[in-house]
Amino acid sequence: MNQEKIRNFAIIAHIDHGKSTIADRILELTGAVSKRELKSQMLDSMELEQERGITIKMNAVKLEYKGYTFNLIDTPGHVDFSYEVSRSLAACEGAILLVDATQGIEAQTIANYYLALENDLEVIPVVNKIDLPNADKEKVSSELIDTFGFTEEEIIYTSGKTGEGVDILLDRIIEKIPSPSGEENSKLKALIFDSAFDSYRGVVVQIRIVDGKIKVGDKIRFMSTNSVYDVVEIGYSNPKITKVNELTSGQVGYLCASIKNISDIKIGDTITLDNDPATEALKGYVPMKSMVFSGIYPLETNEYNDLRDALEKLKLNDASLMFSPETSKALGFGFRCGFLGLLHMDIIKERIEREFNINIILTSPSVIYNVYLTNRTMVEVDNPSNMPEKEVIDHIEEPYIKTSIFVPTEYIGPIMELCENKRGTFVNMEYINKTRVNIHYELPLSEIMYDFFDKLKSVTKGYASFDYDLIGYRTSNLVKMDILLNGEPVDALSMIVHKDFAYNIGKNLVSKLREIIPRQLFEVPVQASIGNKVIARENIKAMRKDVLAKCYGGDISRKKKLLEKQKEGKKKMKTIGQVDVPGDAFLEILSINK
Amino acid sequence: MVKSAYIHIPFCKHICSYCDFCKFIYNKDWVLKYLDSLKNEIDLDYKNEELETTYIGGGTPSSLSCDELEKLLEICSIFKLKPGYEYTIEFNIEDITSQKLELCKKYNVNRISIGVQSFNKSYLSLLERNVKVNIEEKILLTKKYFDNINIDLIYALPNQSLSDLKEDLDKYLKLDIPHISCYSLIIEEHTKLNNMHFKPIDEDLDYDMYQLINNKLTGYNHYEISNYAKPGYESKHNLTYWNNEEYYGFGCGASSYIENYRYNNSKNIINYLNKIYNKESEKIDLDEKIRLELILGFRKIKGINISDFKKKYNKDILELFNIKDLVKEEKLIINDDYIFINEKYLYISNEILINFV
Numbered sequence: 001m002n003q004e005k006i007r008n009f010a011i012i013a014h015i016d017h018g019k020s021t022i023a024d025r026i027l028e029l030t031g032a033v034s035k036r037e038l039k040s041q042m043l044d045s046m047e048l049e050q051e052r053g054i055t056i057k058m059n060a061v062k063l064e065y066k067g068y069t070f071n072l073i074d075t076p077g078h079v080d081f082s083y084e085v086s087r088s089l090a091a092c093e094g095a096i097l098l099v100d101a102t103q104g105i106e107a108q109t110i111a112n113y114y115l116a117l118e119n120d121l122e123v124i125p126v127v128n129k130i131d132l133p134n135a136d137k138e139k140v141s142s143e144l145i146d147t148f149g150f151t152e153e154e155i156i157y158t159s160g161k162t163g164e165g166v167d168i169l170l171d172r173i174i175e176k177i178p179s180p181s182g183e184e185n186s187k188l189k190a191l192i193f194d195s196a197f198d199s200y201r202g203v204v205v206q207i208r209i210v211d212g213k214i215k216v217g218d219k220i221r222f223m224s225t226n227s228v229y230d231v232v233e234i235g236y237s238n239p240k241i242t243k244v245n246e247l248t249s250g251q252v253g254y255l256c257a258s259i260k261n262i263s264d265i266k267i268g269d270t271i272t273l274d275n276d277p278a279t280e281a282l283k284g285y286v287p288m289k290s291m292v293f294s295g296i297y298p299l300e301t302n303e304y305n306d307l308r309d310a311l312e313k314l315k316l317n318d319a320s321l322m323f324s325p326e327t328s329k330a331l332g333f334g335f336r337c338g339f340l341g342l343l344h345m346d347i348i349k350e351r352i353e354r355e356f357n358i359n360i361i362l363t364s365p366s367v368i369y370n371v372y373l374t375n376r377t378m379v380e381v382d383n384p385s386n387m388p389e390k391e392v393i394d395h396i397e398e399p400y401i402k403t404s405i406f407v408p409t410e411y412i413g414p415i416m417e418l419c420e421n422k423r424g425t426f427v428n429m430e431y432i433n434k435t436r437v438n439i440h441y442e443l444p445l446s447e448i449m450y451d452f453f454d455k456l457k458s459v460t461k462g463y464a465s466f467d468y469d470l471i472g473y474r475t476s477n478l479v480k481m482d483i484l485l486n487g488e489p490v491d492a493l494s495m496i497v498h499k500d501f502a503y504n505i506g507k508n509l510v511s512k513l514r515e516i517i518p519r520q521l522f523e524v525p526v527q528a529s530i531g532n533k534v535i536a537r538e539n540i541k542a543m544r545k546d547v548l549a550k551c552y553g554g555d556i557s558r559k560k561k562l563l564e565k566q567k568e569g570k571k572k573m574k575t576i577g578q579v580d581v582p583g584d585a586f587l588e589i590l591s592i593n594k
Numbered sequence: 595m596v597k598s599a600y601i602h603i604p605f606c607k608h609i610c611s612y613c614d615f616c617k618f619i620y621n622k623d624w625v626l627k628y629l630d631s632l633k634n635e636i637d638l639d640y641k642n643e644e645l646e647t648t649y650i651g652g653g654t655p656s657s658l659s660c661d662e663l664e665k666l667l668e669i670c671s672i673f674k675l676k677p678g679y680e681y682t683i684e685f686n687i688e689d690i691t692s693q694k695l696e697l698c699k700k701y702n703v704n705r706i707s708i709g710v711q712s713f714n715k716s717y718l719s720l721l722e723r724n725v726k727v728n729i730e731e732k733i734l735l736t737k738k739y740f741d742n743i744n745i746d747l748i749y750a751l752p753n754q755s756l757s758d759l760k761e762d763l764d765k766y767l768k769l770d771i772p773h774i775s776c777y778s779l780i781i782e783e784h785t786k787l788n789n790m791h792f793k794p795i796d797e798d799l800d801y802d803m804y805q806l807i808n809n810k811l812t813g814y815n816h817y818e819i820s821n822y823a824k825p826g827y828e829s830k831h832n833l834t835y836w837n838n839e840e841y842y843g844f845g846c847g848a849s850s851y852i853e854n855y856r857y858n859n860s861k862n863i864i865n866y867l868n869k870i871y872n873k874e875s876e877k878i879d880l881d882e883k884i885r886l887e888l889i890l891g892f893r894k895i896k897g898i899n900i901s902d903f904k905k906k907y908n909k910d911i912l913e914l915f916n917i918k919d920l921v922k923e924e925k926l927i928i929n930d931d932y933i934f935i936n937e938k939y940l941y942i943s944n945e946i947l948i949n950f951v
Contacts, residue, residue: 521945544801546942547819555849556835557856560889560951567948
């Protein structure tokens, strides 16, 4: 394979800036799929991705254009997934930076651009969606010039919808993105940048060959785990799966080696030949640290093993998912899971429910608190129910973030008010142009876990974009708040809150619980307490009416179906003490107004 | 053994906003074909048993013209009835005339069920039952011909107050009618009320209304969740259902329960008119039969007779499902060879019945 003729690149963009549509046009223009075959957003293969309209898992596809081989590697666009973006970028030499002509530069445009720079990629700036009536090419291109220092000539204008400019973009890729620089005759070094589990083929590993070559039948070694396997299948997607006998330096593809032991595969690991190994592994990348923690429990206790199985399989192509077993008095056996952020948590929840068909309960999410004890030791607490007793705590530190909030200037006021309400400290404000600013605040991470995104959206009518960086730990006046149902504390609902906000949170939380827990056969008090002190209380009224209407003309089967449906609904509930709590309750309470 | 026959007449002059039963706007051509097909269906299936009850319901059987009604009654006269039989036909208040009542009398009908629903004109118009006649006069007319009369009443109507309901009940009591069915309005899918986004009234008010009904109707025997009768006027036909006994169902969309099979007639009126019945059948095995016995039996205030149950199934009812626990939790009560739902839980009986599905 002539390495000179290979171009490996990714498309990076803020969410909804049209990345998947551009990818579709590229697939069409290179003849990889005909218009008829093209299902909109071809690269978003998971059902969930297509529904949500966002790309959560990457896919690599091999394309032919004017005698060149393109490997297009898709990337996610959301703030939670910058780690996955950097995985994709490590397999590339170039990146297309896509900006929506109606929106301009947003928070993740900047975050993704810097990720590309860190990976030494050649970046091609593209202003997309120019077909829209409210597109403002001049304004957006001047933003690109002012913010990143591109020149006017470098910027390409495209429409993913009509295909305009995509041919120019493809030519620019050939022209500007360097070919891979690996040595085909060196020892094999292949970077694992993704993997997935296939029930027939075992683990399918997505790789980029950096040096050397790999053939079917080779004995390969995973350098970090030292496990050895025989390669049984090699291939690529174009976007149909195509088997080949070998892949050489610069190429992108997949391999199968009858790998059943999922833990042998680490994303970012290097593959080499067992009998002729490379001496040094590729740089790889440091897995991103989980920022949000929550307990995941099966609704049906006998599904614990299925749940573990599901988590292991999900981890295969989502290395950022962390989990370890834990138990809860209220919920039984489950797992403590670490996520990159709230969206990540939400997606994992949905994937478990949809792809593995297990009904689960998520407990109140938490960050990691550094708890300093009076005996001068420190413990990390990621589960509020493990918080030490008040008496032995000297002080507690919590993680802080620095925000980038891109917003039209007229929303500066509402944003500042929102951040102040979330215990934020103003840092500064950068003007992107006359009408838009980037606002920096320092905020406790825990404050953005609940309704921050929704609030941000509503106070700016959807015009804000948001990104954040972790900046370290700071001391805060925090307390543990317990929730009691029918007088019994429910560990899964405990949370750590700032003392000054505890009363309000408690009040909102119990009233939310009163709303979402259905009436029971008896009256159930719901209380919030700090230590032994009850700070809020409401009662869930006893059920008064639940009776079938007329049994008409002997149509009894219909009435029976109603009862069956009602019974089915009960199965979606978890009985805590004697109270039936809907599985969703634990997550729904997150939407409370703090 | 089949005890009853239900005959469904799916025609109505106007569709009520809450109704989700099988019904069609009255159409003269269809009625004659329908009656023809009905006769055919009865001829095919009816095995000449002596029945205890016959019930002609709808739709609105009384929407038929006198000629059509006579034809219907003529068809139904094929049913052999045991002494002490009960033979009911449903009437809409507007359709009540001396002529139709006399016709019913002539064909041995001995019970009239009148869909009053409410005496209050504004709620009637909400239900899209635009009654232009004097309700009381029509009921008094019926009383001239029949003494066994039922009135259907709907409560828990949108915006209805306790005093509105009290007025309805007072009007009912004044008429001195021996049987009343009181149904809390359920806003079913595929009804006009649902399409108009009406929501059920507050659960607590609904409960208070139920209590009001119970308190107002003290002279009546509250024999089933929604049914009240002067002693001796309990509906035998409905008891067939609640006692889990077998019955025929004739007509479009009707269901039958015969020799441990349930048959549901297709709701496709065109097929029915063309004498295509497409009966869907479902075997009711012993386990299912027992479940039905409980789900239906516990609707009765008196409950289920323990010895009769033992005789019927050769099983001790207390050993079934979690009935023992329910008795321990006082959700079910045992008294004098009967087991029944604690009055306290009667209005939330589904919570108990779901144990048996």
